Amino acid sequence: MGDIEIVMAMLQGMFIFFLIAGLTCLLSKRLGRRMGRARCSRYMESQDRFVIGQDKYLEIVRIGERILLLGVSQSGIHLLAMLEDNDMIELEKRQPGHNSFVTLLEKMAEKKEELP
Template sequence: MDNIISLASVLIFTVLILYLSHLFTKSLGNRMGMKRSGSCMQMLDRLPLGQDKAVAIIRTGSRYYLIGIASSQITLLAELSEEEVPKETAAPSAFGAESYENFKNVIKKYTDKHRKDV
């Protein structure tokens, strides 16, 4: 009988620890998402390209920039006009599947324009 009580208490304790760790990581993730913007700058969208590599659209004041991010440097790829930035991206949003489609369109416009210049 003592073995059953001991086993049940260990099981309840384990489930409680798992639930509390889930709540903690969820709240930590929410707080980290809110720190993506400052008072003057804001990252509107980000597209990972590989390990430690990404491209992003940032807004500083009324200007928009397309930047390349690597582990050792950040490179300005282009300055975007307000018309080139999709309306859904111009407002801060969670990084969902629909924002990746909009971001994909911006990258496609930039690469098409760049290919014409060459």
Template sequence: MPGLEGDAALGSLLWMTVCVVLIIGLAYWFTKFVAGRGALGAFSGGRRMEVLDRMPLGRDQSVVLARVGERYLLLGAGTAGVTLLAELTEEEAAAWKPPEAAEGEKPGFKEAFLTVMKQKQRERR
């Protein structure tokens, strides 16, 4: 019978559609689960990355100081992406680190940036 072949094809199509929707739903749930746990708990032990300061340079452009583990990175961020400008040494990063409570108020981003640039110029000479 010609009608049964059409019904079987329609049933097969509906079954495949339900399977695809189910797979997409499970994939969505799994990605939310993994993102919530931080790659299955790999980074749940504490923050290893931190943005210490950000200085806007213009529309959609800024300089960012980030700490990743024990490394300090000076990054340029813009619409084209993120670029590594410099990796700071421990001495250079000292100008960026928050001072101890006894030392008083911490320097601003501009002052710390100028201090690091002066140190770089002295190294080049």
């Protein structure tokens, strides 16, 4: 009888452990979804992010029809450029040997020369 009681106590403990682990998993998934929704915006959308270093990255943000290239660091957020849809070239669609960074800089230099 002593062995059966030990086995039953172990099974009971395992059942309680798995029940608590399962509930914790479900709860964390639900909270994660809610936290994700809290970050959504009706008017802005993050298009892409490129990490440069620790706490430093470039962020492309679409606000309505405007596309902004932002530099983000510990010192603050800086507007680097306003982009257009034709400036947004997806990496998969690039042609081999096509250097889009240089092309983007050339376009920005042309736009800067056009400004009064």
